[in-house]
Amino acid sequence: MSNSIVFGIGLAALVPVYTFFTLSRKLSIENSGAIAAAYGSISAVTFITTISFLELHNMEYGGYMVAVMALMEAPAIIVGVFLIRLYSRERDQRTVNYRKIIFHALTNGSVLMVLGSLVIGLLANESQAAGIAPFTTDIFKGFLAIFLLDMGITSGREIKVFFKKGWFPFLFAIVVPIINGVAIAYLSGFFLDSLGNRLLMSILAASASYIAVPEAMRMVVPKASPSLYVPMALAVTFPFNITLGMPLYLFIIKLSV
Numbered sequence: 001m002s003n004s005i006v007f008g009i010g011l012a013a014l015v016p017v018y019t020f021f022t023l024s025r026k027l028s029i030e031n032s033g034a035i036a037a038a039y040g041s042i043s044a045v046t047f048i049t050t051i052s053f054l055e056l057h058n059m060e061y062g063g064y065m066v067a068v069m070a071l072m073e074a075p076a077i078i079v080g081v082f083l084i085r086l087y088s089r090e091r092d093q094r095t096v097n098y099r100k101i102i103f104h105a106l107t108n109g110s111v112l113m114v115l116g117s118l119v120i121g122l123l124a125n126e127s128q129a130a131g132i133a134p135f136t137t138d139i140f141k142g143f144l145a146i147f148l149l150d151m152g153i154t155s156g157r158e159i160k161v162f163f164k165k166g167w168f169p170f171l172f173a174i175v176v177p178i179i180n181g182v183a184i185a186y187l188s189g190f191f192l193d194s195l196g197n198r199l200l201m202s203i204l205a206a207s208a209s210y211i212a213v214p215e216a217m218r219m220v221v222p223k224a225s226p227s228l229y230v231p232m233a234l235a236v237t238f239p240f241n242i243t244l245g246m247p248l249y250l251f252i253i254k255l256s257v
Contacts, residue, residue: 001064003191004201005071011184011205012072016040016079019176026168027228029088034217034224035169037080038233039176041209042072049242050203054196061196069204076209077216084221162231169228173208173236181206181245185252195253202249206241208233 016036023032047069054061162169184205188198210233217224 004068008068008072009075012040012075013079016076020083030221030224031228033080033084035229037076038213038229039208040076041213042069042204043207046207046241059196065200073212081220169232173232177206177237181249182252185249186256189256198253199250206245208237210234
């Protein structure tokens with residue numbers, strides 16, 4: 001468990017670095033940092049969808065992977081903003097309040113909900129968990145389907161503006177998740193033995209945030225364009241991962257067993 005947490009946090013800090021320098025060749029420093037933070041962070045919905053996939057195929061996974069997911073959001077935001085501050089030529093970017101950034105990264109709604117669920121899981125016993133099973137288990141897939149439909153509508157509204165930015169962001173939003181997901185699908189075999197845990201770690205590496213990171217970037221990097229980094233994560237990377245990404249990463253994992 002501890003190895004997975006350390007690896008997940010390290011990954012969330014490393015991915016923004018290499019993606020930032022790749023993006024900065026084509027995009028502004030502000031947009032590069034915001035996108036890098038999004039791809040270093042994670043998508044909780046993609047993670048939950050992967051859990052549904054594992055349960056559908058009767059594949060076991062560790063509950064501690066939820067903790068790994070929760071701890072991977074904040075480091076990417078902090079690193080992304082730090083890179084913007086370090087490489088921006090504008091003075092106002094060099095006066096960023098890091099205490100405010102760290103506080104927001106640790107206390108935004110999505111992170112608090114996940115951390116809160118971890119606390120509830122630690123305190124509740126099996127009989128208490130069974131009492132809310134009709135809400136958490138029986139109707140979960142229905143709620144997930146409605147949420148995915150709403151995400152599709154939201155991303156569709158931004159897709160025309162997104163494609164005006166050229167093909168580079170679109171290709172990035174597919175190629176980088178493949179690189180991250182395939183790499184972790186293979187490397188996770190050195191410290192994880194469960195196929196389910198390895199797939200979850202791969203999905204965390206391949207996914208991109210479209211909730212926590214946009215909230216943070218709107219607050220501290222207003223010059224970064226949400227019409228760029230939100231559709232990349234939501235309209236391209238998210239559907240790719242849940243349709244083609246999961247089978248691809250699982251195939252790599254099974255090959256390396």
